[in-house]
Amino acid sequence: MEISGYTIDIESAVQLIKEKNYKTIAVQVPEGLKRSIFPLVDFIKNETEATVLVSADPCFGACDVVNYELKNLDVDCVIHIGHTAIADVENFWIPTLFLNAQSTLDVSKVVEKALPSLIGKKIGLVTTAQHLHTLETVQKILQKHNFEPYIAQGDERISSKGQILGCNFSSGANLSEQVDCFLFIGSGTFHPVGLLLSTKKPVIAADPYTNTVKKQEMEDMKNNILRQRYGAILACRNARRFGILIGLKRGQQRLKQAYEVQQMLNDAGKLSLLITQDEFSPVSLQGFDLDCYVSTACPRIAIDDYLQYKKPIITPVELEIALGRREWETYVFDEILKE
Ligand code: SF4
Numbered sequence: 018m019e020i021s022g023y024t025i026d027i028e029s030a031v032q033l034i035k036e037k038n039y040k041t042i043a044v045q046v047p048e049g050l051k052r053s054i055f056p057l058v059d060f061i062k063n064e065t066e067a068t069v070l071v072s073a074d075p076c077f078g079a080c081d082v083v084n085y086e087l088k089n090l091d092v093d094c095v096i097h098i099g100h101t102a103i104a105d106v107e108n109f110w111i112p113t114l115f116l117n118a119q120s121t122l123d124v125s126k127v128v129e130k131a132l133p134s135l136i137g138k139k140i141g142l143v144t145t146a147q148h149l150h151t152l153e154t155v156q157k158i159l160q161k162h163n164f165e166p167y168i169a170q171g172d173e174r175i176s177s178k179g180q181i182l183g184c185n186f187s188s189g190a191n192l193s194e195q196v197d198c199f200l201f202i203g204s205g206t207f208h209p210v211g212l213l214l215s216t217k218k219p220v221i222a223a224d225p226y227t228n229t230v231k232k233q234e235m236e237d238m239k240n241n242i243l244r245q246r247y248g249a250i251l252a253c254r255n256a257r258r259f260g261i262l263i264g265l266k267r268g269q270q271r272l273k274q275a276y277e278v279q280q281m282l283n284d285a286g287k288l289s290l291l292i293t294q295d296e297f298s299p300v301s302l303q304g305f306d307l308d309c310y311v312s313t314a315c316p317r318i319a320i321d322d323y324l325q326y327k328k329p330i331i332t333p334v335e336l337e338i339a340l341g342r343r344e345w346e347t348y349v350f351d352e353i354l355k356e
Pocket of ligand 1: 078079314
C-alpha cells in the first residue's frame with residue numbers, strides 16, 4: 018500500500034494476522050506517518066477481524082518498540098512501521114512485525130546533482146531505511162560516471178547493507194579506509210553529520226525530498242557540534258554530582274556501560290546516581306540536585322537535545338576526556354554498536 022509517498026507492505030501484516038488468527042493488534046508509526054494512519058488501519062480492519070489499537074507513544078527508531086506495556090490489553094501482535102528491525106533487540110513480550118516504509122521518491126535527479134561535489138573516485142554509499150531500495154540505482158549512476166561505489170554491511174544491529182542509524186555508522190566505518198568520501202542519500206543532517214563525526218571522512222548529503230546537495234554545511238555542523246561538545250566536557254570537569262542516564266527503551270539499554278561509567282566516577286571520587294527512564298526530558302530531570310549527566314541512552318540526547326537541558330549532558334567517551342582518561346584528540350562519536 019502506498020501512503021504519503023511511502024510504500025508499506027501492510028499486506029504481509031494482514032497475512033500474518035490471518036495465519037495466526039490474531040484478535041487484537043497494535044500499530045506503531047513514527048510521527049511523520051501519524052497523519053496517514055487511517056487508510057492503514059482501515060485496510061487491516063477490512064481484511065481481518067482484528068481490533069486495531071494505534072500507539073501514540075513517540076517512536077524514533079526500531080530501538081523504541083511499544084510492547085510489554087500492551088500486555089494487559091491482550092494485544093496479540095505489534096506492527097511496527099517505518100523502521101527495520103535492530104537485530105539484537107529481540108525477545109519481545111508480544112510478537113512484533115517490522116514493516117519498512119520505502120520512500121517512493123526517485124533519487125536519480127539529486128544523485129546526478131551531487132556528482133560534481135564528490136571527492137575522489139571511491140565513493141561509500143549509505144542511507145537510511147526509507148531509501149535502502151534505491152542504492153542499486155545510485156550505484157549504477159555512479160558507475161556510469163566512472164566512480165567506484167562501495168556498499169558495506171554494518172555490524173549485527175544493522176539489518177541491510179549500506180544502512181546507517183543515528184547511533185550506528187558501522188556500515189560506513191567498515192568502508193572508511195577504502196573510500197575517498199561518502200554519499201548519503203536521505204533527508205536532514207542528523208545522519209550525515211553523525212557519519213562524518215564517526216568516520217572522519219567527507220560526507221556529501223543528497224536529499225531527494227528537497228533536491229539539495231550539502232557538503233560544506235556538513236563540515237560546518239560537525240565543527241559546531243565539536244565546539245559544543247568541548248564546552249560540555251569542560252563544564253563537567255569539576256562537577257561533583259553526576260546523574261548516569263539509563264534508557265529503558267529496549268534498543269537503548271546499556272546497563273553494563275552505565276555501571277562502568279559509575280565505576281569511573283567512583284574511582285575519580287565523584288558522586289553519582291543511576292537514573293532510569295523510558296523517555297528522558299528536561300522536565301523529568303529538573304527535580305534532581307545534580308551538576309551534570311552522562312547519558313548511556315540514545316547517543317543523540319547529548320548531541321542533539323543538549324541545549325534543551327539546564328545541566329550539561331555528555332556521553333561516556335566524553336566523560337573519559339573530562340576525567341583525564343582520554344585525550345580530546347582521540348574523541349569518538351558515541352554509538353551503540355554490537356559488542
Ligand atoms: S538509539 Fe537513538 S539514534 Fe539509535 S535508533 Fe534509537 S532513536 Fe535512533
